[in-house]
Amino acid sequence: MTVWHDLVGQADVVDSLQASVTAADAALHGELTAGMTHAWLFTGPPGSGRSNAARAFAAALLCEQGGCGSCLACRTALAGSHADVTRVVTDQPVIRVDAIRELVRHAALAPAGNRWQLMIVEDADRLTDSATDALLKSIEEPPPRTVWLLCAPTVEDVAPTIRSRCRSLVLRTPPTAAVAAYLTERDNVPAPVAAFAARASQGHIGRARALALNEASRNRRREVLRVPGQLKDLGSCLTCAANLMEAATEEAQPRVEALDAEELRDLETVYGAGTRGVKSTGFAAAAKELQKNQKQRAKRFVRDAIDRSLLDLASYYRDVVAVQLGSRAELVNEELRHDVATMARGTSAETSTRRLAEIFATREALEGEISPLLALEALMISLRGLEHE
Numbered sequence: 001m002t003v004w005h006d007l008v009g010q011a012d013v014v015d016s017l018q019a020s021v022t023a024a025d026a027a028l029h030g031e032l033t034a035g036m037t038h039a040w041l042f043t044g045p046p047g048s049g050r051s052n053a054a055r056a057f058a059a060a061l062l063c064e065q066g067g068c069g070s071c072l073a074c075r076t077a078l079a080g081s082h083a084d085v086t087r088v089v090t091d092q093p094v095i096r097v098d099a100i101r102e103l104v105r106h107a108a109l110a111p112a113g114n115r116w117q118l119m120i121v122e123d124a125d126r127l128t129d130s131a132t133d134a135l136l137k138s139i140e141e142p143p144p145r146t147v148w149l150l151c152a153p154t155v156e157d158v159a160p161t162i163r164s165r166c167r168s169l170v171l172r173t174p175p176t177a178a179v180a181a182y183l184t185e186r187d188n189v190p191a192p193v194a195a196f197a198a199r200a201s202q203g204h205i206g207r208a209r210a211l212a213l214n215e216a217s218r219n220r221r222r223e224v225l226r227v228p229g230q231l232k233d234l235g236s237c238l239t240c241a242a243n244l245m246e247a248a249t250e251e252a253q254p255r256v257e258a259l260d261a262e263e264l265r266d267l268e269t270v271y272g273a274g275t276r277g278v279k280s281t282g283f284a285a286a287a288k289e290l291q292k293n294q295k296q297r298a299k300r301f302v303r304d305a306i307d308r309s310l311l312d313l314a315s316y317y318r319d320v321v322a323v324q325l326g327s328r329a330e331l332v333n334e335e336l337r338h339d340v341a342t343m344a345r346g347t348s349a350e351t352s353t354r355r356l357a358e359i360f361a362t363r364e365a366l367e368g369e370i371s372p373l374l375a376l377e378a379l380m381i382s383l384r385g386l387e388h389e
């Protein structure tokens with residue numbers, strides 16, 4: 001299994017990365033080629049695998065065989081523990097200049113091994129202006145064996161000064177059949193479950209795996225898809241909103257708790273707490289700062305989970321529109337075709353389209369400071385109201 005194995009439905013991207021790996025190898029052996037670029041930008045919709053692509057490319061550049069997938073270089077690069085791969089991953093809304101300065105300093109050094117060193121910035125869309133400036137200098141005059149790999153949802157999300165100096169690779173939403181085949185092959189998921197998960201995830205690989213492997217995820221999704229049929233009166237709207245909120249909190253919790261505990265342990269190690277029984281100076285302040293960041297992250301995880309629910313909800317109304325417009329294509333929620341068809345007969349395509357618009361407006365509003373519960377309540381009420389106009 002080569003390093004490209006986890007890039008589902010991205011044959012074109014894999015081809016051009018592989019060609020670049022060959023060119024890079026030639027460059028390492030002293031043959032100057034135009035094929036090597038020192039800054040890359042991986043873009044693609046969420047779940048299409050842009051950070052996987054960056055990691056696979058890093059592994060292939062570090063592998064003596066161009067990405068065999070099994071040597072030590074490949075395995076450590078893919079796992080994120082290779083000495084010549086440095087990653088900036090953030091769960092904060094922005095990447096600040098100090099993080100990038102540190103990275104740029106590191107980038108100026110020679111690689112530990114005899115090949116390349118890769119600097120991966122997974123959320124290049126979150127760079128602050130000063131972080132962008134700091135990064136730009138290193139990208140403009142890259143150290144000879146340093147390669148920058150930036151990832152972002154779209155090219156437009158990255159500052160023009162940066163993106164104009166990067167070679168751009170665009171990942172597409174992987175086709176349903178490719179996702180289903182991947183689930184079956186990689187995780188031994190039975191074909192019908194794989195087909196369902198691939199459809200329901202709408203090409204988001206991580207989401208597809210969660211739906212295929214995790215019964216709780218499937219149950220939560222089923223609950224979300226019951227919502228359209230439950231919005232009878234004000235009371236049921238509020239109940240649905242509360243249920244969605246609760247499900248999102250429940251979904252976020254295990255990851256939040258695991259990450260919080262791990263970070264606190266790390267902090268205690270850094271400050272020597274536990275070993276000497278006393279916490280050294282600075283611990284209290286650092287712990288307070290950590291707590292603040294963790295609280296923010298917990299909030300965002302809940303919002304992310306709500307966003308996934310809203311996408312599921314939108315898929316339902318989109319199916320309704322598809323039926324209303326006479327489409328014969330497979331529905332995202334094929335297993336609910338009967339309910340979808342009933343709703344399609346009882347409402348107009350215009351109503352369904354307006355409901356979709358309401359859902360997308362709510363998703364956008366949730367990126368701001370609005371209370372998620374209030375936003376969900378308002379959405380449920382307007383989804384119901386549209387039927388009774």
Ligand SMILES: [Zn+2]
Binds near residue numbers: 066072
């Ligand atoms: Zn290898």
